[in-house]
Amino acid sequence: xxxxxxxxxxxxxxxxxxxxxxxxxxxxxxxxxxxxxxxxxxxxxxxxxxxxxxxxxxxxxxxxxxxxxxxxxxxxxxxxxxxxxxxxxxxxxxxxxxxxxxxxxxxxxxxxxxxxxxxxxxxxxxxxxxxxxxxxxxxxxxxxxxxxxxxxxxxxxxxxxxxxxxxxxxxxxxxxxxxxxxxxxxxxxxxxxxxxxxxxxxxxxxxxxxxxxxxxxxxxxxxxxxxxxxxxxxxxxxxxxxxxxxxxxxxxxxxxxxxxxxxxxxxxxxxxxxxxxxxxxxxxxxxxxxxxxxxxxxxxxxxxxxxxxxxxxxxxxxxxxxxxxxxxxxxxxxxxxxxxxxxxxxxxxxxxxxxxxxxxxxxxxxxxxxxxxxxxxxxxxxxxxxxxxxxxxxxxxxxxxxxxxxxxxxxxxxxx
Numbered sequence: 001x002x003x004x005x006x007x008x009x010x011x012x013x014x015x016x017x018x019x020x021x022x023x024x025x026x027x028x029x030x031x032x033x034x035x036x037x038x039x040x041x042x043x044x045x046x047x048x049x050x051x052x053x054x055x056x057x058x059x060x061x062x063x064x065x066x067x068x069x070x071x072x073x074x075x076x077x078x079x080x081x082x083x084x085x086x087x088x089x090x091x092x093x094x095x096x097x098x099x100x101x102x103x104x105x106x107x108x109x110x111x112x113x114x115x116x117x118x119x120x121x122x123x124x125x126x127x128x129x130x131x132x133x134x135x136x137x138x139x140x141x142x143x144x145x146x147x148x149x150x151x152x153x154x155x156x157x158x159x160x161x162x163x164x165x166x167x168x169x170x171x172x173x174x175x176x177x178x179x180x181x182x183x184x185x186x187x188x189x190x191x192x193x194x195x196x197x198x199x200x201x202x203x204x205x206x207x208x209x210x211x212x213x214x215x216x217x218x219x220x221x222x223x224x225x226x227x228x229x230x231x232x233x234x235x236x237x238x239x240x241x242x243x244x245x246x247x248x249x250x251x252x253x254x255x256x257x258x259x260x261x262x263x264x265x266x267x268x269x270x271x272x273x274x275x276x277x278x279x280x281x282x283x284x285x286x287x288x289x290x291x292x293x294x295x296x297x298x299x300x301x302x303x304x305x306x307x308x309x310x311x312x313x314x315x316x317x318x319x320x321x322x323x324x325x326x327x328x329x330x331x332x333x334x335x336x337x338x339x340x341x342x343x344x345x346x347x348x349x350x351x352x353x354x355x356x357x358x359x360x361x362x363x364x365x366x367x368x369x370x371x372x373x374x375x376x377x378x379x380x381x382x383x384x385x386x387x388x389x390x391x392x393x394x395x396x397x398x399x400x401x402x403x404x405x406x407x408x409x410x411x412x413x414x415x416x
Contacts (some may be wrong), residue, residue, distance in 0.1 A: 003036075003140060003141060004140075005027075005032070005035045005036075005133055005141075006035070007027055007031075007035075007044065007133070007135060008044060009079070010044075010078040010079045010081060010083060011027055011031075011044035011046060011083055012135055013078065014046055014059075014076055014078065014083055014085065015027065015046060015135045015136060016135065016136060017058055017059070018046075018048050018050055018055070018058060018085075019135075019136040019137075021050070021054075021057075021058045023048050023049045023050040023054065023058075024048060024049040024088075024117060025046055025047070025048040025049070025050070025085075025135075025136070026046065026047050026048075026117075026132040026133055026134055026135070026142065027044055027045070027046055027132070027133040027135065028045055028046065028047040028131070028132050028133070029045050029047075029124070029129050029130075029131070030043070030045070030129060031043065031044045031045060031133075032131040032132065032133045032141065033128050033129060033131060033147075033151065035133075036131070036141075036148070036151055037151070037183065043083075043084070044083060045083070045084045045085075045086065046083060046084070046085045046086070047085075047086055047087075047088060047117075047120055047132065048085055048086070048087060048088070049087070049088055049116075049117070050085075050087065051087050051114065052066045052072050052073065052074045052085075052087060053066070055074035055076070055085050055087075056074060059076050063076060063077045063078065064076050064077070065077075071086070072087075073085065073086050074086075087114050088114060088115050088116055088117055088119065088120035089113060089114060089115055089119070089120055089123055090113050090114070090115025090116070090119035090120070090122075090123060091113070091119075091122070091123050117132070117142070118144055121142075121144040121145060121159075122144070122145075122159060122160070123159075124159055125158065125159065125165060125169070125172045125175060125176075126147075126150075126156055126157060126158060126159065126172075126175070126176065126179070127145040127146055127147040127150045127157045127158075127159060128147045128150050128151045128155075128156065128157075128179070128185075129147070129175075130143075130144065130145050130147050130159060131143055131147045131148065131151075145159050153186075154183065154184060154185045154186060155185060155186050155187075155188055156176050156179050156180060156185045156186065156187050156188060156191060157188040157191060158172075158176075158188070158190075158191050158194075161194075162188075162190055162191040162193075162194035162195070163194040163197065163198065165194075166194055166195065166198040166201070167198065167201065169205075170198065170201045170202045170203075170204055170205045171202075171205050171209055171210070171213060173195050173198060173199060173202060173235060174202070174210075174213050174217075174230070174235065174239065175213075176191060176195060177195075177226065177229040177230055177233060177235065178216075178217065178220075178226050178229075180226075180229050181222055181225040181226030181227075181228065181229040181230075182220060182221075182222045182225070182226060195233060195235075196233065196234070199233065199234050199235050199238065200238065202235055202238040202239060203238050207320055207321055207322070208322070210239065210321070211318075211321040211322065211323075213239075214239070214240065214321070215275055215278075215279075218259065218275070218278035218279060218281070218282055219273055219275055219278045220263065221263040221264075221266045221267040222263055223259040223260075223262070223263055223278070224256045224257075224259045224260040224263060227240075227243065227256065227259070228256075231244060231247060241319065241320075242286070242316065242317050242318075242319065243255065243282075250285065250289070250296065251285040251286050251288075251289050252285075254284075254285040254288075254369060255281065255282050255283075255284075255285045255286075257365070257369050258281035258282070258284065258285070258362070258365050258366075258369075259278070259281050259282060261281075261364075261365040261368065262277065262278065262281050262361075262365070265361075271361065271383075274358065275327065276327060276330040276331060276334065276355075276358065277334070277358045277361070279323075279327055279330075279331050280330075280331050280334045280335055280358060280362060281362070281365075282317075283313075283314060283317060283331050283335065284335050284338075284362060286313055286314075286316075286317050287310055287313055287314075287335050290309055290310070290312075290313040291306055291309060291310065291313075298338050298339050298342055298366075299339055299342075300336075300339060302336055302339075302340075306336075307332065307336075310332050310335070310336070311328065311332070314328055314331065314332075330355065333353075333355045334355045334358045334359050334362065335359075335362070337350065337353060337355055337356065337359035338359055338362060338363060338366075341359060341360065341363055341376075341380060342363075342376065345379075346379070346380065351380070351381060356383070357383035357384060358383075360377075360380055360381075360382075360383040361383050363376065363377065363380075364377060364383075
C-alpha cells in the first residue's frame, strides 16, 4: 500500500481543481522529500500537465498570475499564500538548442519546452527532489529515479551526468550542499568530483537567483551548517565573499554563532521565521566592527553619520547583491535598538518598538557568546513572538501613508 502523506488544505485543493479540469497534477520536489523525512515543508510546489494559461483558466486572473521569461510559471494565490504551479517540462533537443542565437549548449537558456511527467522527472536536479505525490489518482509516490532509496541512504545523487547538470545550472551546486548541510546527506562520489571541478562557474549564475538562495540559506534552522559546507567545498568565496574572507575572524565567527543560535530556537519553536532577523544575525558583527571600533562595542550614536556608515557596511557585506531597501532599513532598525537596550532604564518607547523582540533576541545571543552578565536581560520584557503576521505588520510600518484622494468638486458647492 502506497504511503499516505499529510498535505495542507490549499495545495490539495489546487491539485483537485486541476484534476477536475482534466489535467494531471502532483505535489512535487522538496515538499515530498521533507514529508518523507518527517519535516514540515516550508513550501508546496505543484507540477501539472496544464500550461500556465490553462492553470490561469482554472483559477481565474484574480487568483493566478503567470510569471517568468526563462521559466514560465503560474502563481496561485490561496489562503494568503502563493503556490508555484509549473508545467511538465522536457530538455530541449540539440536541434532546438542549435537554433538559438544566445544558447551556448551548456547553461539552460530557456526551459519552456513542455513534456510528459517522466520527461519532467528526468530534467530535475537530484533523485531525492524528483519525487511526485499523487493526491487524486491513488498512485501514491511516483519515483522514476530511485529517489526514495537515496533518501533512505541519505545520498545526494544527480539525475544524469553531474558535470552536465552543474554546467546547465550552477545553482544546483548550492542546492547539493544545502542538502548536505541541512539533512546531513552524503554526496555521491561523481557528484562531489563534479562540484569541485565546476565550483568557479557559480559566478555565472544571476545575482538575483544567488541572493534568493542566500535568503533561503539564512532562514533555515541549519544556516551555520550549510555555510560550513560551502566553505569546506570552496563555494563560499563565490557565494558570499565577505563571510568567506572573515571566516576565522571575530566578525565571521560571531555571525556563524548568531545564525546557529537562531536556528536552534527556530527548531525548538521559540521564535518564528523572519528574514529581517536572519539578515540581522549575519550583519550585526560587521556593523559592530564598523560602528563600535576595534572592541566592537555597542555604544554607537543614533545620528546621520552612523546611519550612513551602517548603509555603507551593508552594501559592502552584500556586495554584488542588491539588498532591498526594505530589508536594509529593518536590519538597521533592529541593530540600532541594541545600544538603547543597554542603558540603565530603557525608554518605554524603545520597549514598544515593533522591532524590539528581534533586538532583544540578538542581545540574548550576544550575552551567550561573550558571557555577559544576564542581568542585562532581566530588566527587559520577554520577546514575544505571536505569529507569522508580525513580519507583515513590520512591513506595513515601513510603508509610507497613502495620500488621501482629492474629492472632485461638487458643481452645487463650487465657488463662483
